[in-house]
Amino acid sequence: MIRTRIAATAIGLAGALAASQAQAQTASSSEQEIALLKQQLKMLEQKLDKLQSQTAANTAATAKAKSEAKAEAKAEARSEAKAVVANANAAIPLKGPAPASGVVVTMPNNRPTICTADQANCVAITGRLHYDVGGYDYRPNTAATVPQKLDSGENVRRARIGVAGKFFNDWNFALVYDFGGSSDGFGGAAPGSLPGGGTSGVENAYISYTGLKPFGGRMAVEIGVMDLPYTLDEATSSNDIMFMERASAGIIATNIAAGDFRSAVGTRWFNDQLWIGGYVTGPSTGAIHSASSTAPAGTSEQYGAVARIAGNPISGKDYSVHIGADAQWLIQPPRNLIANTQTVTLSDRPELRLDPTTLASTGAIANASGAQVYSVEAAATYGPLILQGEYFWYNIDRTANTSLAPIGAPSLKFQGGYAQAGYVLTGEGRSYNAANAAYNGVKPAHPFSLDGGGWGAWEIAGRFSTIDLNNQLGTATGIAGGRQTVYTAALNWYVNGNVRFMLDYLHGTVSKQASPVSTADVGSKFDAVAMRTQFAF
Structure with missing residues (x-):
C-alpha cells in the first residue's frame, strides 16, 4: 500500500x-x-x-518474535513433561544407588543381608537344619560282639544359626552356634574323639583379614573357632556333600587336630588354580582343659598343626581336575594332669549318625606323645559327573613318659580311604570353589514348582570307603581296632537352592578280633536306610 x-x-x-x-x-x-x-x-x-x-x-x-515464541513453547512443554515423569517416578521404589548414609537390604540365596551403600560393611543371618531319620538292620557275628544292637530313630544332626559378614571390605567375621546333635551329645561332638566335646555348641567364632593380595592371588589371615578347609571332603560344605555323612577315613583324620568346632590361627593363599594353607590348632570348643585337681577337669590343652596344598590345574567350561596333598600333626595330645595319662583315640560310627555307637575303634592308645596324618586327594568333573577320592596314612607315637605302660612302644600305623562318584540326572554340574579348593553344591536350573513346572535337580551317587585300625596284631602292644568297609548308594533331590532331600542306603562290614592276641571274632554286618531333610541359607 x-x-x-x-x-x-x-x-x-x-x-x-x-x-x-x-x-x-x-x-x-x-x-x-x-x-x-x-x-x-x-x-x-x-x-x-x-x-x-x-x-x-x-x-x-x-x-x-515468532521464533522466540516457538522456543519458549517447546521449553515449557519439556518442563511439563519432566514434571509428569518426576511425579510418576515418585511412586516407583528407588532402584539406583542409595544415599551414602543409607543401607541396602538384599536376599542372596534367601539369606537376609544388610550392607552399607558402598558395600564395605555387611552382616548376614545364616542357618542350616539337617534332620535325619532311619533305621539299621544290624547283625553281630557272635554274642561277644559289642554292641549287640544299634538303635534306629531320628537325629537333629545340625541346627545352626548365626551371623557372618565383613567390616571395611577386608575384615570378615562369623559367629555361628549349633543346637544340633540330639543323639550325638549337645554340640554334635562324636563319641570316641579326643577327650572333651559335647559341652559347647560354638561352631564358628572367628575373624579374618583378606586385604593382602600377594603374588597375584588372595590371602586370608584367620583366628578363632572355625571349620578348617583340611582335606577335600572337609573343605566341602556339609550342605553340599553327596552323602549324609563323610567317609570314616576323613572323619577320623579331622578329629585328631582339625574338623568343626576347632580353635585355630593360620593363613591361606589362593588363586583360581592353586590353594596353599597352614594353621596351628588347639582344642575343640567342647574340650575341657583346666589345671584343677578335681574331676572332670585336670586336663591340659592340646595343640597341633595342619597344612594343605591343592588346586585345579586343568579346567574348562564343562570339566576340571583337582589334586592335592595334606598333612596334620598332633604336637601335644591332651594330658590328664590327675591320672598322669596321655591318650589318643581313633574311631568313627559307620557313616551314619542315628546311633552314636562306634563299631571300629582303637580305644584309648596309651602314652601317645603325638600323631601324624598324611593324605592325598583327587577329583574330576565332566559336565554332570564328579569323581572324588582320598587316602590317609595315620601314625601314632607312643613315647610319652606317663604312668601308663608301655613307654617307648613302637609307633602305630593305620590307613584308610574312599572313592566316590556322583551324576546329576538333570544335567547340572558342580562349580569349583577356589577359596576352599573344593567343589560347590548342585544348584537346580529349574527349581521345583507346581506353578512353573520345574522339578529341581536329581543326583545319584555311590561310594566305597574303608578304614583299617588294626596294627601289630599278635603282640601285646598291638591294636585291634577292626577293619570297617562300607558301600553307600544315594539319591539326592535338590528342590531349590535352599532345600534338599537325601536318601542313603548303606551296607557295611566290620572285621574285628577280640584283642591283639585273640583271634576270636567280634565283628558285625549291617544294612541301613536313612533320609535327611535339609534347608540352609
Whole structure:
C-alpha cells in the first residue's frame, strides 16, 4: 500500500515536472518552480528508502518474535513433561544407588543381608537344619560282639544359626552356634574323639583379614573357632556333600587336630588354580582343659598343626581336575594332669549318625606323645559327573613318659580311604570353589514348582570307603581296632537352592578280633536306610 502511493506521487511529480519543463522552454520565470520540484522529488526518494528499510526491519522483528515464541513453547512443554515423569517416578521404589548414609537390604540365596551403600560393611543371618531319620538292620557275628544292637530313630544332626559378614571390605567375621546333635551329645561332638566335646555348641567364632593380595592371588589371615578347609571332603560344605555323612577315613583324620568346632590361627593363599594353607590348632570348643585337681577337669590343652596344598590345574567350561596333598600333626595330645595319662583315640560310627555307637575303634592308645596324618586327594568333573577320592596314612607315637605302660612302644600305623562318584540326572554340574579348593553344591536350573513346572535337580551317587585300625596284631602292644568297609548308594533331590532331600542306603562290614592276641571274632554286618531333610541359607 505504501509503495503504491509513493509510485503514484512520483508519477504525478514526474508529469508535473515534464509540464513545468515544457513551460520553462517558453518562460524562464518557471526555473525556480522546477528547482523546487526537484528538491521535493529528492526528499520523496529519501522517504521511500527510509520506508523500505523500516519495512525490512519490521519483517525481521516479526520473524524473530515468532521464533522466540516457538522456543519458549517447546521449553515449557519439556518442563511439563519432566514434571509428569518426576511425579510418576515418585511412586516407583528407588532402584539406583542409595544415599551414602543409607543401607541396602538384599536376599542372596534367601539369606537376609544388610550392607552399607558402598558395600564395605555387611552382616548376614545364616542357618542350616539337617534332620535325619532311619533305621539299621544290624547283625553281630557272635554274642561277644559289642554292641549287640544299634538303635534306629531320628537325629537333629545340625541346627545352626548365626551371623557372618565383613567390616571395611577386608575384615570378615562369623559367629555361628549349633543346637544340633540330639543323639550325638549337645554340640554334635562324636563319641570316641579326643577327650572333651559335647559341652559347647560354638561352631564358628572367628575373624579374618583378606586385604593382602600377594603374588597375584588372595590371602586370608584367620583366628578363632572355625571349620578348617583340611582335606577335600572337609573343605566341602556339609550342605553340599553327596552323602549324609563323610567317609570314616576323613572323619577320623579331622578329629585328631582339625574338623568343626576347632580353635585355630593360620593363613591361606589362593588363586583360581592353586590353594596353599597352614594353621596351628588347639582344642575343640567342647574340650575341657583346666589345671584343677578335681574331676572332670585336670586336663591340659592340646595343640597341633595342619597344612594343605591343592588346586585345579586343568579346567574348562564343562570339566576340571583337582589334586592335592595334606598333612596334620598332633604336637601335644591332651594330658590328664590327675591320672598322669596321655591318650589318643581313633574311631568313627559307620557313616551314619542315628546311633552314636562306634563299631571300629582303637580305644584309648596309651602314652601317645603325638600323631601324624598324611593324605592325598583327587577329583574330576565332566559336565554332570564328579569323581572324588582320598587316602590317609595315620601314625601314632607312643613315647610319652606317663604312668601308663608301655613307654617307648613302637609307633602305630593305620590307613584308610574312599572313592566316590556322583551324576546329576538333570544335567547340572558342580562349580569349583577356589577359596576352599573344593567343589560347590548342585544348584537346580529349574527349581521345583507346581506353578512353573520345574522339578529341581536329581543326583545319584555311590561310594566305597574303608578304614583299617588294626596294627601289630599278635603282640601285646598291638591294636585291634577292626577293619570297617562300607558301600553307600544315594539319591539326592535338590528342590531349590535352599532345600534338599537325601536318601542313603548303606551296607557295611566290620572285621574285628577280640584283642591283639585273640583271634576270636567280634565283628558285625549291617544294612541301613536313612533320609535327611535339609534347608540352609
